[in-house]
Amino acid sequence: MLIDTVFFYIFAAMTLGGGIFTITRRNAVHSAISLIVSLLGVAGLYLLQKAEFLFAVQIILYVGGIMLLFLFVIMLVNLDRAAKEREFSGQWPVALAAVAGVAAVAGWFLYHGRSAFHIAAPAYGAIAAGGAGNTERVADSLFQDYLLPFEIASVLLLVAVVGSVIMAKKRI
Amino acid sequence: MHPITTVHYMVLSAALLLIGTVGVLTRRNIVVVLMSIELILNAVNINLVAFSRAFGADHVHGQVFAIFVIADAVAETAVALGILIALFRNKETVQADEIDLLKW
Secondary structure (H helix, E strand, C coil), X not given: CHHHHHHHHHHHHHHHHHHHHHHHCCCHHHHHHHHHHHHHHHHHHHHHCCCHHHHHHHHHHHHHHHHHHHHHHHHHCCCHXXXXXXXXXXXXXXXXXXXXXXXXXXXXXXHHCHHHHCCCCCCCCCCCHHHCCHXXXXXXXXXXXXXXXXXXXXXXXXXXXXXXXXHHCCCC | CCCCCHHHHHHHHHHHHHXXXXXXXXXXXXXXXXXXXXXXXXXXXXXXXXXXXXXXXCCCHHHHHHHHHHHHHHHHHHHHHHHHHHHHHHHCCXXXXXXXXXXX
């Protein structure tokens, strides 16, 4: 119980600290590395919530796949000029004011509605009946209840692959 | 120390969402804007998994939904970076406010 609390705060600090560094670093490569720290923190939070399959997906797909894509593109496009120019756009005071307003509303709702979120006390350390692991249960749900969305997602990925190849080609 | 509840995860998720929103709205570099979008999608995923957990240990619907969100994030990133490369080839810039072809 206590170790869960300690790990939650460690992973939360990784997630939020990495996120803040991502949006404030001038160099895009530094931003990408901070984003990796943030995504690893999120992966740790999945593990704390007994979502082991999502933990593996997060590390393999996000940290391994998407971040590699980002780093390749950072190397392909020349960011040297961008690193010397203004970092933030001219609308930043308006943007910060708007986000502060949203933060105030969200904080107000979370503070006043916090008792409503205890739907059921999460049973820490409890192993599901039947001995089926997390991955098994996710697979059962994905291929039985959500088969049609799964197929649509695969079509979406096919469209994305074709689209990104066409976008990156020199002449079509 | 208090045990970690769903509300802790919701506060964390809201904070990460706001950080990502600040990044999208204020940064000029398109690559960093796309990274901020990844932060926003991860905030959504934290919320989905936390609620899935709150409904019980056998409840995995939120996790399945998070998998779909990740698949969408992958598709979006691939297409967006392809567009970015095509844009860089034509305009020689990656600053969001210098891409104003539709402005007069």
